[in-house]
Amino acid sequence: MIMDKKFTLMTVFAGMTCAVSEARSALPNIVIIMSDQQRADLCGREGFPLEITPFVDSLAYRNAWFDKAYTSMPASSPARCSMFTGRYPSVTDVRTNHNLADISYGTDMLQVLREAGYTTALIGKNHAYLKPRDMDYWSAYGHWGKARPVTAAEKSTAEFLNEEAQGQWLEPSPIPLEEQQPYKIVDEAIGWIGTQAAQDRPFFAWVSFPEPHNPFQVCEPYYSMFSPDKLPATDSDRAALKFKDPSYGILAELEDTSCPDLAEDLPRLRGNYMGMIRLIDDQIRRLVNAAKEQGIYDNTIFIILSDHGDYCGEYGLIRKGAGLSDYLARIPMVWAGYGIANDGPEPLGACVSITDIFPTLCTAIGADIPLGVQGRSLWPMLTGGTYPEREFSSITVQRGFGGEAVPLDSTLTFAEEGALTEGKVASFDELNTWTQSGTSRMVRKGDWKLIIDSYGSGELYNLEKDPSELENLFYARKYRDVRDDLMIELLTWELRLQDPLPVPSRRYHFRTNEYNYHFNE
Numbered sequence: 001m002i003m004d005k006k007f008t009l010m011t012v013f014a015g016m017t018c019a020v021s022e023a024r025s026a027l028p029n030i031v032i033i034m035s036d037q038q039r040a041d042l043c044g045r046e047g048f049p050l051e052i053t054p055f056v057d058s059l060a061y062r063n064a065w066f067d068k069a070y071t072s073m074p075a076s077s078p079a080r081c082s083m084f085t086g087r088y089p090s091v092t093d094v095r096t097n098h099n100l101a102d103i104s105y106g107t108d109m110l111q112v113l114r115e116a117g118y119t120t121a122l123i124g125k126n127h128a129y130l131k132p133r134d135m136d137y138w139s140a141y142g143h144w145g146k147a148r149p150v151t152a153a154e155k156s157t158a159e160f161l162n163e164e165a166q167g168q169w170l171e172p173s174p175i176p177l178e179e180q181q182p183y184k185i186v187d188e189a190i191g192w193i194g195t196q197a198a199q200d201r202p203f204f205a206w207v208s209f210p211e212p213h214n215p216f217q218v219c220e221p222y223y224s225m226f227s228p229d230k231l232p233a234t235d236s237d238r239a240a241l242k243f244k245d246p247s248y249g250i251l252a253e254l255e256d257t258s259c260p261d262l263a264e265d266l267p268r269l270r271g272n273y274m275g276m277i278r279l280i281d282d283q284i285r286r287l288v289n290a291a292k293e294q295g296i297y298d299n300t301i302f303i304i305l306s307d308h309g310d311y312c313g314e315y316g317l318i319r320k321g322a323g324l325s326d327y328l329a330r331i332p333m334v335w336a337g338y339g340i341a342n343d344g345p346e347p348l349g350a351c352v353s354i355t356d357i358f359p360t361l362c363t364a365i366g367a368d369i370p371l372g373v374q375g376r377s378l379w380p381m382l383t384g385g386t387y388p389e390r391e392f393s394s395i396t397v398q399r400g401f402g403g404e405a406v407p408l409d410s411t412l413t414f415a416e417e418g419a420l421t422e423g424k425v426a427s428f429d430e431l432n433t434w435t436q437s438g439t440s441r442m443v444r445k446g447d448w449k450l451i452i453d454s455y456g457s458g459e460l461y462n463l464e465k466d467p468s469e470l471e472n473l474f475y476a477r478k479y480r481d482v483r484d485d486l487m488i489e490l491l492t493w494e495l496r497l498q499d500p501l502p503v504p505s506r507r508y509h510f511r512t513n514e515y516n517y518h519f520n521e
Helices: 004-025 054-062 076-085 110-113 152-165 183-197 238-243 244-256 262-293 353-363 478-496
Strands: 029-036 064-066 117-123 137-142 203-212 301-305 333-337 394-402 438-445 448-453 459-463
Touching: 004 064, 004 301, 004 448, 029 137, 029 183, 029 262, 029 353, 054 262, 054 301, 054 333, 076 110, 076 353, 110 117, 117 183, 137 183, 183 203, 203 262, 238 244, 262 301, 301 353, 301 394, 394 478, 438 478, 448 478, 459 478
Parallel strands: 029 203, 029 301, 117 137, 117 203
Antiparallel strands: 064 333, 301 333, 394 438, 438 448, 448 459
């Protein structure tokens, strides 16, 4: 009898193990492909006249994409922390690139994936709160090269980026294509994913490019693809600064100090930026095609996005920093592969956020959305199901670390603040005391956008007619009803995004709706 029981228990255990293994292997793989500082409108699917993103465009047309996707805050660390926690910067407490240690959340994406049996990897730029111990495989790259360069080529790349390119490089980059970081990152990703393809466990890979962020350097043939004589003109220039809030002028003064030939160099810098995006597009093609060759494409969810945008010459500026213009706040977002329904080449009309990625993946793998997550699941929408349109009729973006706005006539200088580093031309100075202090919020609804700051100063733009956001209609009586509607919408978002953590521990029952929807009709 004892042997029979032992045999029976072993049989049951073997059956349970097999069932778990089958359940895990049935789960989709997940690949998040993220660029750093890529503007949403510089792509063919949005009408850009040059072939800057031909592959991702084709993937978007056959799958699903958004033209009203927004970051949570136009700065790397706040946005990336929002993606992994599903929470806005006001509650993660990461409101600058210097607050990673202050991160606040309950359960994040990696915890959910690990509990579901996923193997995980970072290949590329982190700049979130994650540590090597959080991933099964960790290979970090930054704007200065690979975190731990080993080969002579990796060391040479790091030396060039640190000591020569710094903020920008106006000639064809001496780093050959095969040593450019997007190429190296995809090489590693293809290798790691290939090792996972034969396993019975699903995998998660964060393939994270440090580009097209500065330093703006790109090699041939991409350098010549987007030479200044081939580029369309910008929609605005420095003359537009008189229509913007003072932080834009402060940023312009800083850029002119750190990059004294900016006006002359701007066309070439724009070309470099676009060349970097095309280089990335070609590497995404390599990665997706490799997944198809390995037979795992159909069981893999691909998410292609950026953390925030770049002026790329608008207002006569480069990089980011001031304000909440759509050049910075709106991001590219494409979903492809497993489960994604295609309803034609047009974008999905919903207003969505980088915070929505985590809860969407929860739904896709059958996991509960953790308490404290503020994003909504897009899975019903992405798979062709029904969803409440009211829920996705608007979206909000945050900016500022708090305190009082610091004016240009402050006794604090750029050098004292640390925004300017001697010998480093146009380095990493645009996120500083002047451009990030204070607090402001924006809301997008339909073609309209409202921005308001903690002093009560407001901006109202019709994005269809005024994409550069130069004609402020906030005080125009003709648009008072539009303004009031968006003010209510923004206040609704502010109340909705109050941190629910910690939830009550006794008596009270904390209620959430399915898919984290706030509006169910």
